[in-house]
Amino acid sequence: xxxxxxxxxxxxxxxxxxxxxxxxxxxxxxxxxxxxxxxxxxxxxxxxxxxxxxxxxxxxxxxxxxxxxxxxxxxxxxxxxxxxxxxxxxxxxxxxxxxxxxxxxxxxxxxxxxxxxxxxxxxxxxxxxxxxxxxxxxxxxxx
Amino acid sequence: xxxxxxxxxxxxxxxxxxxxxxxxxxxxxxxxxxxxxxxxxxxxxxxxxxxxxxxxxxxxxxxxxxxxxxxxxxxxxxxxxxxxxxxxxxxxxxxxxxxxxxxxxxxxxxxxxxxxxxxxxxxxxxxxxxxxxxxxxxxxxxx
Amino acid sequence: xxxxxxxxxxxxxxxxxxxxxxxxxxxxxxxxxxxxxxxxxxxxxxxxxxxxxxxxxxxxxxxxxxxxxxxxxxxxxxxxxxxxxxxxxxxxxxxxxxxxxxxxxxxxxxxxxxxxxxxxxxxxxxxxxxxxxxxxxxxxxxx
Amino acid sequence: xxxxxxxxxxxxxxxxxxxxxxxxxxxxxxxxxxxxxxxxxxxxxxxxxxxxxxxxxxxxxxxxxxxxxxxxxxxxxxxxxxxxxxxxxxxxxxxxxxxxxxxxxxxxxxxxxxxxxxxxxxxxxxxxxxxxxxxxxxxxxxx
Numbered sequence: 001x002x003x004x005x006x007x008x009x010x011x012x013x014x015x016x017x018x019x020x021x022x023x024x025x026x027x028x029x030x031x032x033x034x035x036x037x038x039x040x041x042x043x044x045x046x047x048x049x050x051x052x053x054x055x056x057x058x059x060x061x062x063x064x065x066x067x068x069x070x071x072x073x074x075x076x077x078x079x080x081x082x083x084x085x086x087x088x089x090x091x092x093x094x095x096x097x098x099x100x101x102x103x104x105x106x107x108x109x110x111x112x113x114x115x116x117x118x119x120x121x122x123x124x125x126x127x128x129x130x131x132x133x134x135x136x137x138x139x140x141x142x143x
Numbered sequence: 144x145x146x147x148x149x150x151x152x153x154x155x156x157x158x159x160x161x162x163x164x165x166x167x168x169x170x171x172x173x174x175x176x177x178x179x180x181x182x183x184x185x186x187x188x189x190x191x192x193x194x195x196x197x198x199x200x201x202x203x204x205x206x207x208x209x210x211x212x213x214x215x216x217x218x219x220x221x222x223x224x225x226x227x228x229x230x231x232x233x234x235x236x237x238x239x240x241x242x243x244x245x246x247x248x249x250x251x252x253x254x255x256x257x258x259x260x261x262x263x264x265x266x267x268x269x270x271x272x273x274x275x276x277x278x279x280x281x282x283x284x285x286x
Numbered sequence: 287x288x289x290x291x292x293x294x295x296x297x298x299x300x301x302x303x304x305x306x307x308x309x310x311x312x313x314x315x316x317x318x319x320x321x322x323x324x325x326x327x328x329x330x331x332x333x334x335x336x337x338x339x340x341x342x343x344x345x346x347x348x349x350x351x352x353x354x355x356x357x358x359x360x361x362x363x364x365x366x367x368x369x370x371x372x373x374x375x376x377x378x379x380x381x382x383x384x385x386x387x388x389x390x391x392x393x394x395x396x397x398x399x400x401x402x403x404x405x406x407x408x409x410x411x412x413x414x415x416x417x418x419x420x421x422x423x424x425x426x427x428x429x
Numbered sequence: 430x431x432x433x434x435x436x437x438x439x440x441x442x443x444x445x446x447x448x449x450x451x452x453x454x455x456x457x458x459x460x461x462x463x464x465x466x467x468x469x470x471x472x473x474x475x476x477x478x479x480x481x482x483x484x485x486x487x488x489x490x491x492x493x494x495x496x497x498x499x500x501x502x503x504x505x506x507x508x509x510x511x512x513x514x515x516x517x518x519x520x521x522x523x524x525x526x527x528x529x530x531x532x533x534x535x536x537x538x539x540x541x542x543x544x545x546x547x548x549x550x551x552x553x554x555x556x557x558x559x560x561x562x563x564x565x566x567x568x569x570x571x572x
Contacts, residue, residue, distance in 0.1 A: 012464075014460060014463055014464050014467065015305055015306070015311070015463055015467070015477075016305065016311050016313055016459075016460045016463055018305050018306035019301055019302065019304050019305065019306070020301070020304035020305070020306065020307075020308045020309075020359055021200065021202070021306075022306045023306075025301070025302050026173065026202075026203040026206065027170060027173035027174055027177070027302055030169070030170035030173055030445075031170055031443060031445045034170070034443055034444055034445055035441075035443050038443065038444070038503070047503070048444075048503070049502055049503040052502075057164060059164065059169075059210075059213075060169040060210060061209070061210055062207075062208070062209050062210070063169065063206070063207065063208045063209075063210075064205075064206065064207040064208075065205070065206045065207075066204070066205050066206075067202075067203060067204055067205070067206075070263075073306055073478055073481075074467070074476070074477070074478040120213075155321075157317060157320055157321050157324065158320055158324070158334075158448055158449070158454070159316075159317045159320055159448065159454050159456055161448050161449035162444055162445065162447050162448065162449065163444070163447035163448065163449065163450075163451045163452075163502055164449075165449045166449075168444070168445050170445055173302075174300060174302045177300055177301055177302055178298075178300050181300065181301070181360070190360070191301075191360070192359055192360040195359075216335055216338075216449055217324070217333070217334070217335040307486060307488070307549075312459065312488075312489040312492065313456060313459035313460055313463070316455065316456035316459055317456055320456070343450065345450070345455075345496075346455040346496060347495070347496055348493075348494070348495050348496070349455065349492070349493065349494045349495075349496075350491075350492065350493040350494075351491070351492045351493075352490070352491050352492075353488075353489060353490055353491070353492075356488075356549075406499075
């Protein structure tokens with residue numbers, strides 16, 4: 001993660017992610033956001049696998065994506081990810097999905113993660129997690 | 144479709160759709176919305192396959208989902224779908240994802256579809272398509 | 287299930303299942319087999335969800351598919367499924383994937399399911415499960 | 430690719446790839462094979478995207494996977510890939526799916542790719558492609 005609190009993750013578009021329109025199926029972006037968020041947390045010092053083993057979970061409560069130019073087969077995609085807001089039971093992430101080579105912005109997205117305990121009930125974010133999550137200003141305008 | 148302009152589509156949760164949290168992975172809802180929208184258009188008299196063969200396309204430009212109670216393996220899911228708004232180059236759909244047996248609301252969603260011509264450039268909705276799309280009031284509050 | 291021990295399940299091809307070759311991505315057939323197998327077990331009197339709740343599992347140990355003609359967007363697909371062989375710790379299923387309207391055979395497949403206990407260790411098939419699984423001759427030649 | 434003609438590709442298991450058994454859903458391995466095959470061809474000097482743009486295609490005609498130990502969330506997976514056999518209209522690939530850290534073998538697989546022309550009819554492998562595909566002995570026993 002760069003000092004500004006923004007992580008960068010690369011994804012190569014696989015054939016399975018394309019659809020018959022000849023571009024990446026829109027639903028696949030959701031998985032790219034998940035991959036980017038996992039790497040963001042890892043870079044922040046929080047392996048989500050280890051966190052989940054303590055019984056605590058972050059579940060997606062809200063998801064919004066705005067699509068611009070399409071991604072295509074074999075493109076290298078760069079997903080930039082950052083924390084937008086931290087509340088007592090919820091963290092919001094922002095994402096910029098970009099074509100790695102050209103830098104072209106393909107989509108922006110946000111996800112609100114809800115903090116859940118082992119019984120899947122809403123719970124306060126553990127202090128250990130909260131400490132690692134630093135909200136930063138959006139580096140791109142969320143579309 | 145019932146006379147109110149709301150279609151109903153059933154989906155059975157497959158094992159492949161679950162994740163290790165023991166619930167349906169949030170990204171799968173995007174596919175359920177797609178299935179419901181396709182059936183909605185079919186019931187409105189528009190087989191999307193036939194439309195696409197004319198070169199005209201509806202591409203997802205915006206997607207928003209708010210998740211409530213989780214869906215689980217083998218649950219029968221009911222997706223209600225309707226048109227929220229029709230503009231010259233865009234149609235917005237609303238969705239209520241419900242647990243079929245209990246009627247419990249699991250998620251609400253909206254997608255804005257952009258009208259594209261064969262060259263993937265923005266284009267006015269063909270009159271033949273527009274005629275079939277009747278906007279109705281939201282039957283549930285979009286979360 | 288018909289008296290011959292062969293079940294029939296219908297699947298409608300969704301846009302998300304296509305790839306840029308304009309046909310269904312080959313990996314999606316694996317999910318169709320899973321859907322068909324689940325329905326086969328249900329018709330045989332065994333809701334796999336209920337079985338799994340007892341701690342017992344059937345995990346795919348081997349998978350083989352041979353592809354013929356492609357499936358296309360919005361096609362209605364019929365998957366016929368049957369039990370090929372029952373051993374003490376393993377059950378083998380056969381599948382014929384067909385174009386529902388034309389009856390054309392699109393693919394054949396087999397999966398060997400391994401019987402596992404709650405600790406994921408190999409285990410004998412419970413007698414209650416075994417009783418419901420009747421092996422029948424292949425209705426089509428497995429390609 | 431190492432001089433022995435075997436390529437190595439790394440994949441990190443994402444949450445979306447797990448199922449409620451707490452392991453990777455078996456169908457996801459098909460995508461890992463696809464990713465590994467694409468990288469194998471790239472290292473052999475053949476960007477599949479460029480090949481497909483000439484109208485020529487390699488479609489999966491047969492697929493077989495044998496599963497051993499499960500893969501788990503956040504595991505780093507190594508897929509080794511090689512060419513097993515080259516015929517006039519078909520190429521067969523072999524795969525070893527391994528846990529990268531421990532080296533444990535998780536699955537082996539084979540896929541037979543059929544050579545198709547722009548009209549999706551069987552065609553001889555172009556000489557330019559054939560030259561790049563060198564069959565090597567299996568580095569692991571295909572299970």
